[in-house]
Amino acid sequence: MASFVIEGGHKLCGEIHPQGAKNEVLQIICATLLTAEEVIVNNIPDILDVNNLIQLMRDMGVTVAKQGVDTYSFKAESVDLAYLESDEFLKKCSSLRGSVMLIGPMVARFGKAMISKPGGDKIGRRRLDTHFIGIQSLGADFRYNDERGVYEITADKLHGTYMLLDEASVTGTANIVMAAVLAKGTTTIYNAACEPYLQQLCKMLNRMGAKISGIASNLLTIEGVEELHGTQHTVLPDMIEVGSFIGMAAMTKSEITIKNVSYENLGIIPESFRRLGIKLEQRGDDIYVPAQENFQIESFIDGSIMTIADAPWPGLTPDLLSVLLVVATQAKGSVLIHQKMFESRLFFVDKLIDMGAQIILCDPHRAVVIGHNHGFKLRGGNMTSPDIRAGIALLIAAMSAEGISRIHNIEQIDRGYQNIEGRLNAIGARITRI
Numbered sequence: 001m002a003s004f005v006i007e008g009g010h011k012l013c014g015e016i017h018p019q020g021a022k023n024e025v026l027q028i029i030c031a032t033l034l035t036a037e038e039v040i041v042n043n044i045p046d047i048l049d050v051n052n053l054i055q056l057m058r059d060m061g062v063t064v065a066k067q068g069v070d071t072y073s074f075k076a077e078s079v080d081l082a083y084l085e086s087d088e089f090l091k092k093c094s095s096l097r098g099s100v101m102l103i104g105p106m107v108a109r110f111g112k113a114m115i116s117k118p119g120g121d122k123i124g125r126r127r128l129d130t131h132f133i134g135i136q137s138l139g140a141d142f143r144y145n146d147e148r149g150v151y152e153i154t155a156d157k158l159h160g161t162y163m164l165l166d167e168a169s170v171t172g173t174a175n176i177v178m179a180a181v182l183a184k185g186t187t188t189i190y191n192a193a194c195e196p197y198l199q200q201l202c203k204m205l206n207r208m209g210a211k212i213s214g215i216a217s218n219l220l221t222i223e224g225v226e227e228l229h230g231t232q233h234t235v236l237p238d239m240i241e242v243g244s245f246i247g248m249a250a251m252t253k254s255e256i257t258i259k260n261v262s263y264e265n266l267g268i269i270p271e272s273f274r275r276l277g278i279k280l281e282q283r284g285d286d287i288y289v290p291a292q293e294n295f296q297i298e299s300f301i302d303g304s305i306m307t308i309a310d311a312p313w314p315g316l317t318p319d320l321l322s323v324l325l326v327v328a329t330q331a332k333g334s335v336l337i338h339q340k341m342f343e344s345r346l347f348f349v350d351k352l353i354d355m356g357a358q359i360i361l362c363d364p365h366r367a368v369v370i371g372h373n374h375g376f377k378l379r380g381g382n383m384t385s386p387d388i389r390a391g392i393a394l395l396i397a398a399m400s401a402e403g404i405s406r407i408h409n410i411e412q413i414d415r416g417y418q419n420i421e422g423r424l425n426a427i428g429a430r431i432t433r434i
């Protein structure tokens, strides 16, 4: 298990470029299974989750070639269906949440998929009902093998249908869309998730010959087609990384420019930081964050205490709440952070409290943060990263703290942030990997 040693208190200065979006690229790579032709994908981040999925595709028999620093081609002419039954494949799937999105394309094109319980962050219950019910309603048969703890999914031919999802699941919607594009007839998905990740997936599938309408809304209509073709796709910048950089700048009183953020795809994210009092300017497609000595949390119009809560897109992504929470510890004023979707993502606040933050954890979903207004610096600490976003929040806390901090289990951070210490050290941070 690797660790970061962080010397706190150094300001950042300069420009930083966000990597390609992790949660988009996981969908996109799975979708390359839908055609025998070559799909070229640009702006692929060099992160653990993505590299593991690329390796899994290779193991399945997909021809993968690295064509440039962040460009790969995928050609799924055939897939080794026997490998899907192997313990090795199932073990790899279980350590990677994105692998659940192999089901849709595999069933649609090859009539068969196997999956063990997928991994990902341990951030509370993460059910898969939306995926299973959706793909089942297209006509697939799900069988659970108790002995091996795996699901076997089979279908002769999928058939389009109407479905109202029980929740707007991000990976669930992606999985169902990827199954429906090759189904016979029309599929209508209501209460579909509509994050930019999904918009990008649907646009790529349409370039491959799919017929999807309603993109960016929660009502998708998919007319099934016989087959799909090759294409090129460029992954959007990672909006969670953009938000993480805004948070870092505010906590370290730094002036930075975040380059090429695809501002129009950030939704409510910039506004959520502004509600904490953080100034940021859109400059072309960049975000400029000026150095700020203080920032004051707004109140609601009726004067009541600000609440920042997650919600399905275009609401605020839950993946940024840990960052917003840590930033609030140095704001002026108080805020209630309400993590509605996940039930174990706030426990990391204990570590922030140890560092001197004023936080009341009300229950697994809600924390009240009373900001120090930069009047008291957090103390360096020794901590372990429980999940990817708590990991980055702890790194932000450590970068702003007095003294040396150590963060263990940084593999969690590596899942989603490319060479984070290298990129941050280049603009003034002091982070060492040991």
Ligand SMILES: CC(=O)N[C@H]1[C@@H](OP(=O)(O)OP(=O)(O)OC[C@H]2O[C@@H](n3ccc(=O)[nH]c3=O)[C@H](O)[C@@H]2O)O[C@H](CO)[C@@H](O)[C@@H]1O
Pocket (backbone or CB within 6 Å): 023, 024, 026, 097, 098, 125, 126, 127, 167, 168, 169, 170, 171, 172, 312, 317, 318, 319, 340, 341, 342
């Ligand atoms: C690989 C990937 O893309 N992971 C993202 C994806 O995970 P993932 O697709 O696994 O998450 P889901 O969208 O399925 O659901 C996330 C959680 O929110 C709850 N829920 C979801 C929708 C809803 O309308 N109401 C509700 O309560 C679910 O019960 C679950 O606990 O989306 C999550 C929610 O944005 C993000 O945190 C993850 O980073």
Ligand SMILES: C=C(OP(=O)(O)O)C(=O)O
Pocket (backbone or CB within 6 Å): 022, 023, 097, 098, 119, 120, 121, 123, 319, 388, 389, 416
């Ligand atoms: C929760 C996340 O990832 P995963 O769904 O892969 O666990 C995340 O990206 O914040």
